[in-house]
Amino acid sequence: MKRQYLILLVMLAWTVCALQNGAHAQGPLTQAAIELAEAGELDQAQDQIASALSTAEVDNPMTWYVQAYVLKELYIRNGRNPLSPERNDAVASARECLRLDAARRLEKWWGPLLEFLADSYLLDVRMDIQNVTPDAPVEAERRFAAYQEVQQILDADWDPQEEWVLMHQQLGETAMASALLLESASAGPWFALGTHHYQQAASQAHDQYRSLYNLAVHTYNQGVREFKASEDNLDAMDAALKSAAVHWQKASDLLESAIALNDADPQGFEALAIVSTALLNQDRIEWCTSHLEELKGR
Numbered sequence: 001m002k003r004q005y006l007i008l009l010v011m012l013a014w015t016v017c018a019l020q021n022g023a024h025a026q027g028p029l030t031q032a033a034i035e036l037a038e039a040g041e042l043d044q045a046q047d048q049i050a051s052a053l054s055t056a057e058v059d060n061p062m063t064w065y066v067q068a069y070v071l072k073e074l075y076i077r078n079g080r081n082p083l084s085p086e087r088n089d090a091v092a093s094a095r096e097c098l099r100l101d102a103a104r105r106l107e108k109w110w111g112p113l114l115e116f117l118a119d120s121y122l123l124d125v126r127m128d129i130q131n132v133t134p135d136a137p138v139e140a141e142r143r144f145a146a147y148q149e150v151q152q153i154l155d156a157d158w159d160p161q162e163e164w165v166l167m168h169q170q171l172g173e174t175a176m177a178s179a180l181l182l183e184s185a186s187a188g189p190w191f192a193l194g195t196h197h198y199q200q201a202a203s204q205a206h207d208q209y210r211s212l213y214n215l216a217v218h219t220y221n222q223g224v225r226e227f228k229a230s231e232d233n234l235d236a237m238d239a240a241l242k243s244a245a246v247h248w249q250k251a252s253d254l255l256e257s258a259i260a261l262n263d264a265d266p267q268g269f270e271a272l273a274i275v276s277t278a279l280l281n282q283d284r285i286e287w288c289t290s291h292l293e294e295l296k297g298r
Helices: 009-018 030-036 041-051 061-077 085-100 107-130 139-154 161-181 185-201 209-227 234-261 266-278 284-298
Strands: none
Touching: 030 041, 030 061, 041 185, 061 085, 061 107, 061 185, 085 107, 085 139, 107 161, 161 185, 161 209, 185 209, 209 266, 209 284, 234 266, 234 284, 266 284
């Protein structure tokens, strides 16, 4: 997303003075806060705007915009901490600015401000995806909720489904990548986490085929891991094979569901043929081979 994030306070002051409607001109305390912020005195600017909000200036959308701007600048100055209260407070102040700005006179200011805040949450979501671990709160989901809130302040009709699905696919893939690197006994929690997130992604219509296909492949691989872990232990091999077969059957069912959504992708049939081989399901192998030949002839 390429957006203009920087809002110059000197331009802000000029715009405020240029407003024809006197009801939207900034009050003296808000003006003082603008001047302090322009000088880089953000803490003093915050104190000043807090004073303004205890006066009649509280009913001016410009006052709330300046508060949101100062809080956003404090969030940046303090290192863009994902837990920063300044960012959440900036969103709340911007929301109040919008409520008071019924004529949307200040949209050219609060629009880019909210876009910046939304994107800051999305950047944190991406970082949280990389840091996901089993048996721990999934911070990416909480941060995505904040991102969604800001997006829907900007556009009440904004649909989060596409990005929400992508987030869960990425969470699932991150967990499954860790499972791939671990032995069977250690891979289990990561596989369970990855399965959960891919199931979440597959619960939505957007990109459902890919969610089901990826989950099927990872489920098949987990069965292979569990079976291979018993290769040196003949006593455990039968039990491991039965456990692996459970995963392979689930993978087969997932691939059947994926193919029902999209029977033009040869990958689905190729993967189902591999799973069917593991399950010794000759009829399904032949069915997949027939469909692959058909696809080649199209």
